[in-house]
Amino acid sequence: MAHFEKANSIGEWLDQRLAVNTLKRVMQTEYWIPKDINFLWAMGMVLAATFGILLVSGIFLLMYYQPNIDTAFDSVNYTIMSEVGYGWLWRHIHGVGASIVFLIIYIHMFTGIYYGSYKKGRELIWLSGMGLFVAFSAEAFSGYMLPWGQMSYWAGMVITNLFSGGSLHADGLVEWIRGDYVPGQAFLSRFFMLHVLLIPLAIIGLIVLHFGTLRIPHVNNQEGEEFDYKEAAELYKAGKVKESKVIPFSPVFLSKDIFVMGVYFILFFYLVFYHFGFAMDPVNFDPADGLKTPAHIYPEWYFLWSYEILRPFPTDPGLIAFAFAQVIFFMLPFLDRSPNVAPASRRGAFKFWFWAMLIDMIVLTFMGKLPPEGIWSTIGLVAALAFFVLWIALPIITKTEKKL
Numbered sequence: 001m002a003h004f005e006k007a008n009s010i011g012e013w014l015d016q017r018l019a020v021n022t023l024k025r026v027m028q029t030e031y032w033i034p035k036d037i038n039f040l041w042a043m044g045m046v047l048a049a050t051f052g053i054l055l056v057s058g059i060f061l062l063m064y065y066q067p068n069i070d071t072a073f074d075s076v077n078y079t080i081m082s083e084v085g086y087g088w089l090w091r092h093i094h095g096v097g098a099s100i101v102f103l104i105i106y107i108h109m110f111t112g113i114y115y116g117s118y119k120k121g122r123e124l125i126w127l128s129g130m131g132l133f134v135a136f137s138a139e140a141f142s143g144y145m146l147p148w149g150q151m152s153y154w155a156g157m158v159i160t161n162l163f164s165g166g167s168l169h170a171d172g173l174v175e176w177i178r179g180d181y182v183p184g185q186a187f188l189s190r191f192f193m194l195h196v197l198l199i200p201l202a203i204i205g206l207i208v209l210h211f212g213t214l215r216i217p218h219v220n221n222q223e224g225e226e227f228d229y230k231e232a233a234e235l236y237k238a239g240k241v242k243e244s245k246v247i248p249f250s251p252v253f254l255s256k257d258i259f260v261m262g263v264y265f266i267l268f269f270y271l272v273f274y275h276f277g278f279a280m281d282p283v284n285f286d287p288a289d290g291l292k293t294p295a296h297i298y299p300e301w302y303f304l305w306s307y308e309i310l311r312p313f314p315t316d317p318g319l320i321a322f323a324f325a326q327v328i329f330f331m332l333p334f335l336d337r338s339p340n341v342a343p344a345s346r347r348g349a350f351k352f353w354f355w356a357m358l359i360d361m362i363v364l365t366f367m368g369k370l371p372p373e374g375i376w377s378t379i380g381l382v383a384a385l386a387f388f389v390l391w392i393a394l395p396i397i398t399k400t401e402k403k404l
């Protein structure tokens with residue numbers, strides 16, 4: 001048994017047993033953040049806070065939700081919305097949070113792409129981030145099944161059908177995933193389990209990993225400048241320089257993060273109270289009916305770009321294109337062959353690549369919502385082809401990029 005001195009405070013008592021002071025030093029007071037960053041670097045903490053809000057509101061909804069195909073729809077649309085005190089508020093918070101979290105994820109991803117924050121030394125930050133993207137997508141999809149409305153049912157049908165692999169006709173796999181020939185009780189029960197237990201656990205694990213991968217390479221900065229953090233930190237602590245290159249994560253950087261979060265939450269609750277409708281599909285206010293297919297089946301806005309990559313092609317090539325779109329972002333650190341860590345504006349052809357990719361994904365998103373007819377389907381096809389051309393071009397244009 002180790003010898004323990006008498007502790008003079010709770011902090012000291014905990015430190016003797018849990019090394020809390022070491023943890024505080026490593027993760028807070030001596031965790032150095034570059035000073036040359038802007039509000040876009042607060043998006044990570046905004047995401048973490050939104051996930052917290054989704055967890056808390058989800059726990060409240062879980063108290064009244066019933067994962068049963070006969071009662072699920074009413075438990076959400078009647079019990080929670082009209083009978084439970086403030087049930088509507090928790091539902092709106094959860095619905096708006098689930099939609100907005102993707103907007104912030106896309107901003108966070110494109111910030112990383114713009115500043116080259118996935119480059120050598122930071123690959124694991126990117127890969128764990130992409131793991132989070134996939135986990136959040138699965139979490140959103142499984143949650144969408146739970147109200148058991150028309151869109152829950154038919155989106156569940158369409159997405160699980162993808163696993164038949166087109167002409168492979170892997171119907172056994174589709175039935176295995178559904179637990180039945182069509183979405184039914186087994187389907188709802190397992191997506192309920194995934195939504196409230198397995199995927200949130202995976203997300204928590206991935207967030208811890210994502211934070212861990214940030215600690216050693218440190219976050220990037222606006223100019224992609226590499227410098228000696230130890231030296232910069234010594235100068236900061238000695239107060240010897242007028243303009244320090246670094247600030248400690250806590251309390252200095254955290255207070256900036258909290259300011260951005262404050263502004264974000266004003267907008268967030270404005271949406272919750274006045275514009276929650278955008279996060280709820282009107283078709284999903286009809287109960288699931290396996291005999292009545294809705295006129296248009298489309299996913300929520302955050303999946304539209306990848307849906308539009310599937311749609312313009314015949315079944316088999318469409319599935320391959322879709323699978324490509326799901327994994328290609330994981331490959332970014334290895335497809336960008338330039339050694340330059342710098343904002344896209346300073347990186348030759350990559351600057352055009354960045355904006356072309358962003359605009360292409362926005363166009364795909366708009367086209368994914370429109371019925372595939374006339375000019376819209378042509379624009380959708382061109383945008384889908386452009387997506388592939390851009391990814392094929394990336395290693396070539398970055399290989400020839402001039403070293404800065």
Ligand code: HEM
Nearest residue numbers: 041042043044045047048109112117129130132133219220
């Ligand atoms: C959804 C949950 C996520 C959370 C809670 C989260 C959290 C964070 C936090 C706190 C940071 C540090 C501060 C900042 O740069 O914002 C960060 C950085 C980073 N994240 Fe995420 N993130 C998430 C998802 C993602 C996704 C989907 C990607 C992209 C694939 C990603 C890629 C990155 C990168 C590349 C950095 C480094 C930025 C830099 O060094 O400048 N993250 N993340």
